[in-house]
Structure formats: C-alpha cells, structure tokens
Amino acid sequence: MHITRTFLAGAALAVSSFVGGATALAAEEVNIYSFRQPFLIQPMLDAFTAETGIRTNVVFTNQGLVERLKAEGMNSPADLVLTVDIARLTELAKADVVQPVSSAVLDENIPPNFRDPKGLWFGLTTRARAIYASKERVPKGTITSYNDLTDPKWKGKVCSRPGDHSYNIGLLGAMIEHVGIDASRTWLEGVKANLGEKPTGADRNQVKEIMEGVCDLALANTYYMGAMLDDPEQRAWAESAYMVFPDLDGHGTHVNISGMAMTKSAPNKDNALKLMEFLSGEEAQELYATVNHEYPVKPGVPLSPLVASWGEFTGDPIPLATIASHADEALRLVNETGFNEGP
Ligand SMILES: [Fe+2]
Numbered sequence: 001m002h003i004t005r006t007f008l009a010g011a012a013l014a015v016s017s018f019v020g021g022a023t024a025l026a027a028e029e030v031n032i033y034s035f036r037q038p039f040l041i042q043p044m045l046d047a048f049t050a051e052t053g054i055r056t057n058v059v060f061t062n063q064g065l066v067e068r069l070k071a072e073g074m075n076s077p078a079d080l081v082l083t084v085d086i087a088r089l090t091e092l093a094k095a096d097v098v099q100p101v102s103s104a105v106l107d108e109n110i111p112p113n114f115r116d117p118k119g120l121w122f123g124l125t126t127r128a129r130a131i132y133a134s135k136e137r138v139p140k141g142t143i144t145s146y147n148d149l150t151d152p153k154w155k156g157k158v159c160s161r162p163g164d165h166s167y168n169i170g171l172l173g174a175m176i177e178h179v180g181i182d183a184s185r186t187w188l189e190g191v192k193a194n195l196g197e198k199p200t201g202a203d204r205n206q207v208k209e210i211m212e213g214v215c216d217l218a219l220a221n222t223y224y225m226g227a228m229l230d231d232p233e234q235r236a237w238a239e240s241a242y243m244v245f246p247d248l249d250g251h252g253t254h255v256n257i258s259g260m261a262m263t264k265s266a267p268n269k270d271n272a273l274k275l276m277e278f279l280s281g282e283e284a285q286e287l288y289a290t291v292n293h294e295y296p297v298k299p300g301v302p303l304s305p306l307v308a309s310w311g312e313f314t315g316d317p318i319p320l321a322t323i324a325s326h327a328d329e330a331l332r333l334v335n336e337t338g339f340n341e342g343p
Pocket of ligand 1: 084
C-alpha cells in the first residue's frame with residue numbers, strides 16, 4: 001500500500017525516492033503512465049487483475065509524460081505507457097524512453113501496420129478521421145472523399161481544428177505518402193480557402209459549429225460521435241451531423257491508433273509484458289474499443305453496437321510508421337500554407 005501511494009504521488013517527489021520502491025514492486029504490480037483518461041482504461045485493468053492477480057498503478061496526465069520519463073531516466077517506476085495517436089508513440093521512441101518488445105502473442109493479435117517494426121510501440125485501437133456532414137444541409141452521398149472538402153461549392157462551410165494538431169498531421173502524413181507533397185499542399189490550400197473560420201478548438205467544437213450553422217462539413221475522429229452522444233450537453237451537436245468515411249486517393253479512410261509502449265526502465269518487465277498481451281487479447285480488445293467507441297486492432301473482435309451502426313468502411317492499410325515518417329513534412333506544409341490563420 002505504501003509503495004502504491006509513493007508511485008501515485010510520484011509527480012511531486014524526487015526521483016531517488018522511487019528506487020527502493022521500484023525494486024520491491026517486482027512480481028506483483030505494473031506501473032502505468034497514461035495519456036488516456038482513467039475511465040477508459042480501468043475496466044481493462046480490473047479484468048487483468050482479476051485474471052492474473054497482478055495489481056496496476058496508474059498515473060494519468062494529458063501532457064508532460066515524455067519529459068517526465070526523460071527526467072526520471074532509468075529510475076522511472078513506470079513500466080508501460082498508454083497513449084493516443086501515432087505522434088505520441090513515435091515521440092516516445094524518439095526520446096529513447098521505451099524498449100523493444102518481442103512477443104508472439106502481440107504479433108499474432110496486432111496486424112503489422114499497427115505496430116512498430118522494431119517493437120517499440122503497439123496499437124491497441126483504431127479510429128478513423130471522418131468527415132461530419134450537416135444532416136440538414138448536406139444530402140447523403142454528396143461527400144465521399146477528403147478531396148471533396150476543397151470543392152469551391154463549400155466555400156466558408158468547412159470547419160477543422162488547427163492543422164498542426166497530431167490528428168491532422170497524421171492525415172497529412174498519409175496523404176503525403178499517397179499523393180506526394182505538392183498535391184498535399186494543394187489540398188491543404190483548398191481546405192483553407194473553404195474554412196468557415198480560423199481553425200480553433202478541438203474536434204467536437206467543429207461538430208458544434210455544424211449544429212450552429214457556421215459550417216456544413218467538419219473533420220473529426222469517429223469516437224467523438226459516441227462521446228458527444230454520451231454527454232447530455234453535446235448530444236445535440238452529434239445529432240446535427242452524420243459521419244462519412246472519406247476515401248484518400250483510392251486507399252480508403254485514414255485511421256490512426258491508440259497504443260502502448262514498454263518503458264526502457266520498466267522495473268516490472270514480465271508483468272508489463274503480460275499486461276500488454278492481455279490488452280491485445282479478445283476480452284480487453286472488445287472492452288477497450290467499446291468504452292471509447294473505437295475499433296479493436298485485433299481482427300475479428302466484435303464492434304460495439306453503436307460503432308457498428310456507423311457502417312463499414314475500408315481503412316487505409318498504410319503502416320502507421322510510414323505516416324509518422326512524414327510528420328515533419330506535414331507540419332511544414334501547415335506552416336507554409338498558413339492554414340491556422342484561417343480563410
Ligand atoms: Fe481525441
């Protein structure tokens with residue numbers, strides 16, 4: 001119990017205070033640093049503990065985890081990092097705070113495009129970058145591709161969060177791979193020209209703009225449809241729009257991942273691997289995807305009824321590692337086009 005509290009209070013304590021604790025933790029616990037909100041991961045962690053008897057300790061934060069892992073170095077008590085977006089996962093790899101993991105179970109459960117070739121990170125769920133369209137003003141079937149966002153007939157009617165947000169950088173990275181840098185710049189300029197306002201806020205704010213009549217079309221991730229429906233204040237935003245799974249140059253809809261990585265310092269390496277394998281398995285996959293309205297990475301795991309109701313789509317099979325390799329070019333395009341300055 002004392003050890004658990006020490007871990008949870010870690011942010012405020014000196015690194016040296018973990019050293020003894022981390023050793024003593026071995027064999028029965030896993031320490032997790034999470035970018036994901038507690039309610040999203042607790043059901044899976046409870047199931048893991050029920051099955052294995054291994055306890056989990058979670059430190060939740062939505063920023064500063066990479067810096068913290070760097071500062072703690074090999075004294076870090078963390079074993080596993082849970083996060084969203086390929087950008088965060090590659091940031092961990094670049095910062096050299098995670099270690100390669102080799103596991104036949106992970107390789108079996110997680111398709112190769114959703115994991116790092118060197119085993120430094122693994123996808124757990126996927127989410128598509130959808131286009132939300134006004135039920136009132138955009139007839140079904142009108143929008144089929146990301147390119148449709150650049151059609152001059154939507155001038156002043158497209159909403160997006162800032163271009164340099166990792167979700168848009170991921171989409172641009174996939175586009176750069178498929179159509180090249182020049183066509184991607186043209187696309188970004190076309191979307192910018194159609195913006196209804198300066199990009200601001202997060203994905204859900206863009207859907208709210210559809211409800212308020214500011215925009216007719218918005219880029220936003222799929223799980224936000226579920227999140228808005230779950231929230232009494234946001235339900236009307238969701239109900240004002242329907243989702244389209246847009247095609248990217250014949251490759252399907254851009255998908256990104258949430259994922260996990262084992263820290264370089266992991267004091268409970270064996271238990272951490274057990275948890276990673278558990279999270280990639282059937283039971284956890286179904287739970288994990290359902291709680292946040294995402295898609296399981298493991299093939300054949302059933303979708304939640306709500307997610308299934310959004311319909312089938314073809315996800316772009318491009319490796320997430322390839323998408324990540326274009327992040328710098330994507331960011332440069334956003335800056336060069338002045339996307340964030342608005343129309
Ligand atoms: Fe998100």
